[in-house]
Amino acid sequence: MASIVDRPKKTGGITYQVKWREDGAWQTENFGDDDSAMTFKGLVEAHGNKWPYGWVRGQGFVEQPAVPGDMPLTKWLHRYVDRLTGIDERTREDYRREIDVHLSLLVHQEVTQPEPVPATICNLTQDDVTAWVVVEEKGERDPDDPEKWARRPADPKSIRNRHGILYCGVQAAVESSPPLRTANCCTKTRLPRADNHTDEEMCFLERDEYVRIAQEIKDPGARALADFLVGTGMRWGEASALRVRDLNLTGARPAANVQRAWKKRAKSGTGPAFYLGPPKTKKARRLVALSPAQVKMLRRLTTGQPPEAFVFRTAWGNHWRHSNFYHRKWLPAVQEAIDKGLPKRPRIHDLRHTHVAWLIAQRIPLPAIQIRLGHESIQTTVDRYGHLVDELDADIVAAVDAVMIAPARSAPASLHAV
Incomplete structure (x- = not known):
């Protein structure tokens, strides 16, 4: 049987600790109110004095991944970058920053759901990637002040570089054993042209x-x-x-x-x-x-x-x-x-x-x-x-003319018109 122990906090107030023995070892979970502790105590006892299925200590019920091995997209991309060989630590650090600052903004939008959900390596779709590229290209205004940027537009080259990291990370999931995906959702992404700007990137001197x-x-x-x-x-x-x-x-x-x-x-x-x-x-x-x-x-x-x-x-x-x-x-x-x-x-x-x-x-x-x-x-x-x-x-043009207008050889007699 589980029990509830009141534990006064040094800063004031009380923590309600649910306590029980599972396989000979004490297990505990803390709550800020008595009602939540009572509810959880009932769940533990209903599961035979074991942790309720799907409950993560300190977090509560966490939705289990639909695909075994699925994980948040940024976690997978960090895992991929950390395992890359043949690159220096400065490059690896740059990749991590791109993941944390830009690729972390990717979300997954279900057609049947009104609100997007966090992107994972398995639920990411081509539509999700395209939507991210659009916002990267156009930027996003601050809803509280339209004169300010919440997310500034990125130049085409930066978008291509970030998409490249994403593409390779998703491809690693396709090629993993066992595979986490059947196809790479980044393959058909239409990226902005690298020369889609008015300022000349390169300067040539006479x-x-x-x-x-x-x-x-x-x-x-x-x-x-x-x-x-x-x-x-x-x-x-x-x-x-x-x-x-x-x-x-x-x-x-x-x-x-x-x-x-x-x-x-x-x-x-x-x-x-x-x-x-x-x-x-x-x-x-x-x-x-x-x-x-x-x-x-x-x-x-x-x-x-x-x-x-x-x-x-x-x-x-x-x-x-x-x-x-x-x-x-x-x-x-x-x-x-x-x-x-x-x-x-x-x-x-x-x-x-x-x-x-x-x-x-x-x-x-x-x-x-x-x-x-x-x-x-x-x-x-x-x-x-x-x-x-x-x-x-x-x-x-001169080379083409030299070939095309060169004097033609006389046709063989057998081909002359009668």
Whole structure:
């Protein structure tokens, strides 16, 4: 038989504790009022002095999942991300933040139910995902103040990235053993176009525009790094991580060997904010061919330096930090050039985009550019820079004409009309 024990609280009031023995061990559950305790006592006794089916200690009756193994969507996505291999902790931390801030807003709406219910990995539908994308794209106004945002509109690229996490997490449920789902509800989601905006995401500089900025960089070491970035198309984290031993300046094919890059440490980690790790992708490990002018500049920077020394260094001999270069060298130079008439405001990463634009203007094919940039897929190169190939339209038309209007060979006599 169960009993009820009154337990006075230090802060005042009374807790009503239902107490009984189950399989030789004492079990207890606490309530704030006597009526609830009496009701629960009756349930325990009706179940043969055992916990009532579906009751969770401290929570009450919790609906059991319709599918064994079902769980809240965010819990499943965290489980999926925590088990990912081959990613650094900073990336894992970014995925967790996207889940907690954005994917946690997903809900499940039954057609027959007036109110949505929390999304689980098993009840999520294509309609639920589509509804979430719509709100991500359009945003949501504060019901108490229509002038304010309760949820700001997200840019198309961010929506695609978040949907990618969701897609992979749901696919993991499809492929789990035993499967929690029969199909991936994210497969047919129509996502906003990544170019569905009016501001140009990438900034391309003409040669004279870059020169106008470079002339305002008075520090020779900083100017050398900027020239190298625009001349090789390397990412900042790759170029600034180069060591003397990574350069081959004496062979028949001078090149820089990209084997590492600066990575941002996860906030939960210890040590410096940045550390040296592998490049962004497997194909980012590459040899980047160097021009004679670049070889000359690199020899000047590395003469007398030990193999482990960084190629690009500040006046104090330290490697360049992005924030230091950006705020003290790049921004002032760009602003000075703008004050003198430059019509663009490029970022440091736009030197990489500019490098590609220059190569395309010189008729370098996209597959060769893909290799030079270290893109994992040619699709990435095409998606980002394919529109620049429009400048080759005149060459394409000329090539077609050269084939189509070439003098036709004389037809065989057997085919001549009688």
